[in-house]
Amino acid sequence: MTGSLVIAGLGPGSEALITPEVTAALAQATDIVGYIPYVARVRAREGLVLHASDNRVELDRAAHALSLAAAERHVVVVSSGDPGVFAMAAAVFEALEAGPAHWHELSISVLPGITAMLAASARAGAPLGHDFCAINLSDNLKPWSLIERRLRLAVEADFAIALYNPRSKARPEGFAQTLSLLQEVCGDDRPVLFARAVSTPDEQLRILPLSEARPEMADMRTMVIVGSSSTRLIARASGPILYTPRSAMAGMA
Amino acid sequence: MTGSLVIAGLGPGSEALITPEVTAALAQATDIVGYIPYVARVRAREGLVLHASDNRVELDRAAHALSLAAAERHVVVVSSGDPGVFAMAAAVFEALEAGPAHWHELSISVLPGITAMLAASARAGAPLGHDFCAINLSDNLKPWSLIERRLRLAVEADFAIALYNPRSKARPEGFAQTLSLLQEVCGDDRPVLFARAVSTPDEQLRILPLSEARPEMADMRTMVIVGSSSTRLIARASGPILYTPRSAMAGMA
Numbered sequence: 180m181t182g183s184l185v186i187a188g189l190g191p192g193s194e195a196l197i198t199p200e201v202t203a204a205l206a207q208a209t210d211i212v213g214y215i216p217y218v219a220r221v222r223a224r225e226g227l228v229l230h231a232s233d234n235r236v237e238l239d240r241a242a243h244a245l246s247l248a249a250a251e252r253h254v255v256v257v258s259s260g261d262p263g264v265f266a267m268a269a270a271v272f273e274a275l276e277a278g279p280a281h282w283h284e285l286s287i288s289v290l291p292g293i294t295a296m297l298a299a300s301a302r303a304g305a306p307l308g309h310d311f312c313a314i315n316l317s318d319n320l321k322p323w324s325l326i327e328r329r330l331r332l333a334v335e336a337d338f339a340i341a342l343y344n345p346r347s348k349a350r351p352e353g354f355a356q357t358l359s360l361l362q363e364v365c366g367d368d369r370p371v372l373f374a375r376a377v378s379t380p381d382e383q384l385r386i387l388p389l390s391e392a393r394p395e396m397a398d399m400r401t402m403v404i405v406g407s408s409s410t411r412l413i414a415r416a417s418g419p420i421l422y423t424p425r426s427a428m429a430g431m432a
Numbered sequence: 433m434t435g436s437l438v439i440a441g442l443g444p445g446s447e448a449l450i451t452p453e454v455t456a457a458l459a460q461a462t463d464i465v466g467y468i469p470y471v472a473r474v475r476a477r478e479g480l481v482l483h484a485s486d487n488r489v490e491l492d493r494a495a496h497a498l499s500l501a502a503a504e505r506h507v508v509v510v511s512s513g514d515p516g517v518f519a520m521a522a523a524v525f526e527a528l529e530a531g532p533a534h535w536h537e538l539s540i541s542v543l544p545g546i547t548a549m550l551a552a553s554a555r556a557g558a559p560l561g562h563d564f565c566a567i568n569l570s571d572n573l574k575p576w577s578l579i580e581r582r583l584r585l586a587v588e589a590d591f592a593i594a595l596y597n598p599r600s601k602a603r604p605e606g607f608a609q610t611l612s613l614l615q616e617v618c619g620d621d622r623p624v625l626f627a628r629a630v631s632t633p634d635e636q637l638r639i640l641p642l643s644e645a646r647p648e649m650a651d652m653r654t655m656v657i658v659g660s661s662s663t664r665l666i667a668r669a670s671g672p673i674l675y676t677p678r679s680a681m682a683g684m685a
Binding site: 193195197198199200203261262263264265268269270273275276283284286288289291292293297301302304305306308309310311312314315320321325329332335336337413415417420423425426427 | 443446447448449450451452453456490514515516517518519521522523525526528529536537539540541542543544545546547550551553554555557558559560561562563564565566567568573574578581582585586588589590591664666668669670673675676677678679680
């Protein structure tokens with residue numbers, strides 16, 4: 180078997196944030212597999228077959244990519260951000276486990292990318308400069324009770340909290356519940372970053388206290404970062420800087 | 433004032449993992465500021481001044497970079513990985529707050545990079561494919577009691593746990609205590625990844641159950657990732673894949 184499967188991260192949007200390793204993999208591919216808007220980010224060329232599929236069919240897409248690689252194609256599965264963070268890499272490995280035994284010996288590699296929280300954090304300053312966690316608010320794949328439990332423990336641990344997939348049309352109530360919970364346990368002054376479509380022409384940044392955060396400030400292109408108890412704002416004429424100092428006291432948590 | 437300060441992430445080691453945005457910033461710089469081994473990764477050229485400093489002088493280094501930018505230089509502060517994750521961005525903002533008022537109006541930007549946990553995760557599979565946290569084990573900047581508290585809450589939340597700076601010659605005991613604590617609360621079978629110097633010629637990967645993990649398996653170039661309760665191994669002739677499925681049950685935490 181001489182096919183191969185590469186699971187590559189395209190970063191948050193800008194070409195300037197795609198690693199040379201990923202660019203080289205795209206140049207060598209025979210087939211690109213992914214969600215429609217991510218496949219659209221790959222430049223079409225003679226002999227490159229684009230397989231774009233809709234959202235919420237991750238396992239089918241992963242199995243398709245594996246079967247193409249088993250048929251000796253050189254396949255790149257594209258994800259936004261980093262493929263290992265709430266993206267296609269885990270889906271491919273789930274499909275691999277469920278599939279035929281010969282898939283196990285395919286050449287498979289994962290190429291990292293700039294995940295949304297790193298891009299958002301960089302634009303705002305350094306809110307993830309101390310210990311932090313990342314929680315996917317999509318409740319397609321886990322119950323709300325587990326999300327709530329993790330949010331409470333994350334606040335108790337005094338992590339800065341990066342919230343992926345905060346809100347979709349199909350389930351707007353989850354993010355409203357998240358904000359209520361955080362407002363209840365963190366107090367009103369905790370700074371929150373809403374970073375939408377970072378590094379694209381649609382980029383929008385908003386930093387405000389938790390008491391002023393509203394569910395409609397986020398959509399599926401928004402990354403939300405909630406500061407820890409020590410996250411600070413530096414006011415400047417050119418716009419605020421949000422950052423979390425490197426040191427912490429025992430009493431802070 | 434026409435100087436500028438860019439805080440850039442060089443990724444984990446390989447040039448193929450440096451974003452084009454960072455490469456362009458390095459090409460435009462007049463001055464590079466950073467820890468000796470990171471400055472050594474920047475190609476010297478006519479007119480580029482390299483300011484390499486030793487470890488543990490982050491605030492002095494940050495103030496130096498700000499004063500150069502205030503003197504109309506185009507300064508790039510280089511970090512390994514991502515500058516916003518346990519690296520120089522927070523130090524620069526701490527120095528900015530402590531410094532003269534005119535520093536506040538300097539042009540400052542942060543350019544993200546591939547942080548160590550993403551590079552390590554990609555090499556092993558996708559251990560960060562579900563909710564996770566990142567904890568810096570260096571106790572220079574926080575007391576052990578706080579680290580211990582965060583580790584316990586992270587396990588209770590059932591996060592996969594990325595451990596940065598696990599061990600140095602100056603404080604070998606912290607990582608030994610961390611492993612003991614995790615062995616006590618997670619049980620013996622939890623998979624652990626030791627990923628050393630990922631993407632460099634010194635790269636070494638090791639995946640083993642928590643019961644077999646030993647403090648001396650990590651040094652300051654090692655990223656340690658402890659799986660959640662649902663992190664799985666796929667056995668293959670060509671080496672195991674470590675990944676965390678995308679879905680979780682309420683009872684798992």
